Amino acid sequence: MPISPASSAFPTGTILGYPRIGRRRELKKAVEAFWSGAMSAGELETVAAGLRQATRDRLVDLGFGRTDSSIPESFSYYDQVLDTIVAVGAIPTRFAELVAADGTLDLTGYFTLARGEGENLPLEMTKWFDSNYHYLVPEIGPETVFSLASDRIVREFVEAKAAGFLTRPQLVGPVTFLLLSKASDEAPAGFSPLSRLNDLLPVYAALLTRLADAGAEWVQLDEPGLVSESIDVPRADTLAAVASAYGVLGQHRIRPGLFVAAPYGSLDDALPVLAATAVEAIGLDLVRGSVPLAVPGLAEKTLVAGVIDGHNIWRGDLAGAFEIVQSVRALSDSVSVCTSTSLLHVPHDVRDEKSLPAALVSWLAFADQKVIQVATLARGLTAGRAAIAGPLADAAAALAARSTAPGVHDGSVRARAAALTDSDFRRGNYADRLSAQDAALQLPALPTTTIGSFPQTADIRRARARFLKGTLAAQDYRNLMRAEIGRVVALQEEIGLDVIVHGEPERNDMVQYFAENLDGFAVTENGWVQSYGSRCTRPSILWGDVSRPTPITVDWSVYAQSLTAKPVKGMLTGPVTILAWSFVRDDQPLGETARQVSLALRDEIGDLEAAGIKIVQVDEPALRELLPLKKKNHADYLDWSVGSFRLATAGVADETQIHTHLCYSEFGVVIEAIRNLDADVTSIEAARSRMEVVREIEAGGFDHGIGAGIYDIHSPRVPSVEELTALLDTALESIPERQVWVNPDCGLKTRGYDETVHSLHNMLAATRVVRERRGAVVGV
Template sequence: MTTQFPAGTILGYPRIGRRRELKKAVEAFWAGTIGADELEATAATLRQVTRDRLAGLGLGRADSSIPESFSYYDQVLDAAVTVGAVPTRFASLVAADGTIDLAGYFTIARGEGDNAPLEMTKWFDSNYHYLVPEIGPETVFSLASDRIVREFEEAKAAGFITRPVIVGPVTFLLLGKPSDAAPEGFEPLSRLDDLLPVYATLLDRLAAAGADWVQLDEPALVSESIETPRSESLGALEFAYATLGRLARRPAIFVAAPYGSLDDALPVLAASPVEAIGLDLVRGQVPTDFAGLAEKTLVAGVVDGHNIWRGDLAAAFDTASRLSTLSPHIAVSTSTSLLHVPHDVADESKLSAELTSWLAFADQKVGQVVTLARGLSDGLAAVQAELDYATRALAARHAAPGVRDGAVRDRAAALSESDFTRGDYAARLAAQDVALGLPFLPTTTIGSFPQTGEIRRARAQLVKGALSEGDYVDLMRAEIGRVVELQEEIGLDVLVHGEPERNDMVQYFAENLDGFAVTENGWVQSYGSRCTRPSILWGDVSRPKPITVEWSAYTQSLTAKPVKGMLTGPVTILAWSFVRDDQPLGETARQVALALRDEIADLEAAGIGVVQVDEPALRELLPLKKKDHADYLDWSVGSFRLATAGVTDSTQVHTHLCYSEFGVVIDAIRRLDADVTSIEAARSRMEVVSDIRSSGFDHGIGPGVYDIHSPRVPSVAEVTELIERAIEAIPERQVWINPDCGLKTRGYAETVESLKNILEATRAVRAKAGAVVPA
């Protein structure tokens, strides 16, 4: 346990493969076209490619600087399976020796039959999603999987001494939820005494295998959004690392705490026996000195793992250097795992050379870490040229055309309070009742319908020039016609066009707004096998021409039922893009909102009476520190209202939120002043309705009744139960019926069956309530 910590490291690396090899292999396994052995072989190859790549970029082969952070699906699920925290409904998946095979692992993630998967929610304030562990008094902890040991041994056999990574015990329990069998008031953190022996066994196994260091990720320590009282969290932290620290045999322990500052948790770690502490110095600041820090290796997270800008390398070097006043043992790292950024800028042949010079993807960030570590070891002069190059690139970026647009800034500066305000809700509701004539418990979907292989091929052929614009439009219109016909056959009340022309709910708009660029291979993992390509928001934003109006107007021409115009909201466009870091987010959000306001005005003029502005990321961007909440909620709510406040009373504004715990932002949701808000609720089985009821929320609300993130088809009885839970808690006139989210990732067979079950359940509840449904 006296092995020196590496001078430079990263907290994690993208695990999906440069060309999404893991995604493709996992989905082939799900489809039954490859077996577990072939999937394991693909994963092993990817792990080896990653190690070789990182070594080639300058990290050491035998000094624990390369993290072993691979996952088939999710790192929190990995931790749950490792310690045996498997819900009782999946007990049949557990073998006699306590292990679970890959098929069982994925079943817990995705569900099967009547067994719902683990709930999914946002990983702190990132666009990654994790699976929520279910912990109860009945949970039997044991070392049920030694995969983390085997992957270390695999690396060792290939000539590498890597650093195994696992979610730390305190964060694992703080992120967990009580199991269905847990009594009222049960807290998963109360099981810490029972969990720590499993971590102790794992550390012993890793030490026996030859691991010098282990990384325990404890990001829950930086968040003030955890409901557990802070004193209890800190007490658990102190106990956990005192216990693990005194083990007779273990690797040296590196506690990483990304996404913010440790604050009052840092003295607790400083007093513990751990050997290294990671500090996110992109989100946090160099701490003050106190007892115990001088004996620790302080790992300076000065390279931004959460965004793609080259940044100010000289400032990062200065920040890392200032840690030397606290401890003689300083190392350099990324602020977070690099799973949030794409692999390599060199993979982008279509970005301009100017823009490329401003960027650093995962591989470039590894290079930055290596440079800064060399500077700390050999002195500033050894890296001055690299620092100067980064400084020149930063200056060029600030001066580049389009980064600042006078017309955009003048328009934002001229806004007044009236630009953010709609009329009285009661008057709007009356006008919309007349205009739309919707039934009790109106039904709709969130927007997208399944994207078939034919749709994706047509889009790819258009990009390659193998399909003319006219032929492409004809194909998309034919698909829209099929989607409209299907919705009318099923019986939905408010229709959508299905979004066949859209590659992604943010990228589609980025491609049509000034101030954005899009990538070819900039894939990042969102959850499981789901990958996205965040756009790059590099300059001032404006809308050169209408984006969605033609598609929505065509769809409305096919049906007498109301059609929703579908837009992505300003907060979500920011959250799911790599956003410029040279001005406050609120300023950028206001620019995007003005562009969307213009689009909504054109939709309304084209006869679209319902407009949905999706904001699934509203909760996601909520800062982890409470002192920052008010400012964030002010600009995020304000940007939505700016986008939507220009419509008439009879135009119904919808919004959609998902992937999040909503209780903490229910007041913000009310302040959005949308006429109807649809939210994710099926996987949590309507937990959110209690927050809605207690808050006095009085606008339209559509708690989801179909978990679209699972291949399961919900039965009529299941949907009926969810609807009844909703109307028991919420006044009936407010409730809408809809899936949790868009249907893009689902297949048509399961989608149609699920929607038919939703409509059958809705009709049954309507009949039971004696509702009069317009013909």
């Protein structure tokens, strides 16, 4: 029999992770300074160590213990999956020269995997389950040699211990790591990364031994892959992998206690499999899932009840959460309180928001407030409900006040939504629309465009900041933005793009800009959340019924159109993406909220069309992101998400061309939904995945326009004409020329002008090469 490695009880209250970018985005700034050469690796390490220490200190101040493993070590310089790739030595062969003789990778090499270098493409990036966080996709093949190549997780635990903290190291679990991997370029057809599990487990076992030797009492292995039915691996294979992985690791004699966390949904059939292994603690997401039935072996586990929503910012029903925790006690005598997911998805502290209305603030809980909620419920577990009666009553009062607050319900908005009929969701026949648009637009074969935004310079950001502070007059700000639009339009004319955008200099963020101009939303000052790497966003707060008081984008688009004879695209963010990238009210179904947003956008599109804008792009990059992880919920989601897009776009004439944009998601499972959007042109990410998606499009029989995103804007590298030509050729092998548009894979806001201009010139050069080779002419 193995020795039980858990030398102490699991903490009564904990979280699955904490924001790691810094309260004022200190990590983002330091990482970008390192990239630019303004900061050394040692200086970056110092900044990161300071942020880790500040997090530990903060969590103790909020009610967690210093030496009870309640504080997770969840820091990352870029991405937790990338950290695991580096830890287990799963470096793709194209980056082999970055690896030192002892198998290690320095910080420069670490970031090169994420950002690419020269001809070496970066790791593919896609969405982390149903969140707006992006992870880097491991590439695993028969040639991958797993080894314990980085001990950073051990060093950070030792760092904490030296400062007087006994923390809980955190790592992506082995099953989820392989489920999220793709087959490497060297792998044979049909290869499954999960087949390498037995080769990977010794590395995890070695790491567990190193952590135990360092004094770790618990380790957290994140296994969200176990709750998802959207991963393209047979469920039986996943369950067998769970049994194998935790059978092996559970029997390993020299290790910390194993806490397997399963956020973003319910474990369902994976729960009895986990319960049959020797893991000591199992994390249950009881916000997305429900209290499970008793299964054999569960009574011997510590059940970590994820009852505080880590995915949203509402204060919620604290008394209801406490009752759920109490009900879990029927399954096990050992119960702890936790967040449902990592707090990576929410901002640091609502007390940093000085401009939000006091009533709204009383309804909210950011990361720090959620830690306090966990600590409160943990106290109730040990001392009884009476000990926390005050906080429970305060939360109930805030919830009641929210339900009756002005603006939460707007009768006119609800009446308009209730009056909709089927005809409000339908456009004319696509073939008729295509003919009308060809005649109206007169575009060449393989028309070129961009996704919308152009680089936002420091001057633009400073002007916006001055305008918001009141130190720049409104007319002066308007003149500066118009000047930038003029420059961007002239640049696109010079490059040779066929469809022009105004560049969006006036927009701070593709969702926040609309939130600032729609009723029912609020925006934050410091509510930063990591999206990927150093990229941070400030999700808006959708708290009430939504309507559009005045036009939002029309003046800017009309001004851009006045500067060119080429068609200018009006640029809007779609209803699903506005919901996905905001913190959305949780007191009504998402579909109901989406319909309200759609009606506001429908009004905006109508005004753009009336003003002479012939092309309108309604971006929906989050369509796949919100797809539920459980298949039983797919149909309802696809019904309201597709319906909301169609409601927004169906009011225009045949001659008006509707575009949409999707990025960084696996499209195969929603290809029918993309078709049902009925957009005239859909632009997609294709470069990082090396055109994998076009084969899915071909297999799905998609017959509308497709914008093949051949220029990867999430990397600073400039793709060559030859590379872009090859990608375009690959697209045309699967998609008829009539359907293909040429564009970057996403907006250019985060890039610099030099690399952007160079890359766009190369994109146009590649397009000309292919046009000439294929004899493409205007109207063909």
